[in-house]
Amino acid sequence: MAVNHITDAVRALIGLRSDWIEACHPVEASEVRRFFQALMDPNPRYWDAASPAAARYGGPVAPPGFAVHAFRRPPDEIEDPLGADGDPEFDGTSRLVRRGLPRVPVPLRGVLNGGYEYEFFSYPRLGERILCRSAYRDITQREGRSGPMVLIVVEDEYATGGEFRPLLKSVSTLITR
């Protein structure tokens, strides 16, 4: 192995867990609409409060994977993720894995999503606030066709409300290369 990116500093991140972080807005009808339209899935359970589909859940709910993508840029966050600072080679990627976790100090530029593993508990309803806490489950290195790859496995727990009703548990693999 030519370069070992799994340094002590990287190894120290394995097992690190963030605090609970709350999405900047509760589940909003129009955000849900944009999401299910992107999925081409206009199931009435997502939008029609009068439908039996929504009544089954006590009102419209967000699609199953919505919570994973609900952590949007807060209005008070001044830093623009597309702020290139005049660099014509800027590739638009901040490499911040999760809002509550520090960056992984690996000098690889490309980032790909390797896949998800979801465990479902309940769906967030309109108006509910989504919380998440994340942990680095593992960070390993492999040799790929174009050189070394570092695989970052992140575990996320999503919940809602003061009682932290579980929504979803996700394990995702990010590939940096």
Next chain:
Amino acid sequence: MLKVRTVEPEERWFEDFHEGQEFPVITRGPMMVGHQVRWAGACDNYESEFHHDEYVARAQGLPGIILSGPLMASYLLTAVTQWLGRHARLVRFFDQNRGPTMPRDMAHLHGRVRRAYEQDGRCLVELECWITNQRGEVTTPGSALAELPRRPGGGR
């Protein structure tokens, strides 16, 4: 009165599924950069220029713009909920982004029942699912597990 078309999944019960059962293939596409841009807007996530900038994609050693893996996974998850019907309660879902989906590619969503079984009084259906492109290459293999109720009154 305005008539709104609703697309709730069919009504299906545990007894409707058996091992080896193939689901109707759902086809999406051709996929376009617009699908990716719409997904980025829905997630408010515009990072990773390689999802919409050919120059950056090629500079990173990719064959060109590739659509987001989580978008393709979400299509597959939507197909699972359609196949299993409105009463299914999703328990688990897994996907792997094995190959790229590029603009103008087709996405054919496939599913097959791996097992239909009872465990601790629960009726469970486990299925394998995957996306192929127009060349028959599997880009996104996956699997899912869901709990279903028995048909009221019993029988098929």
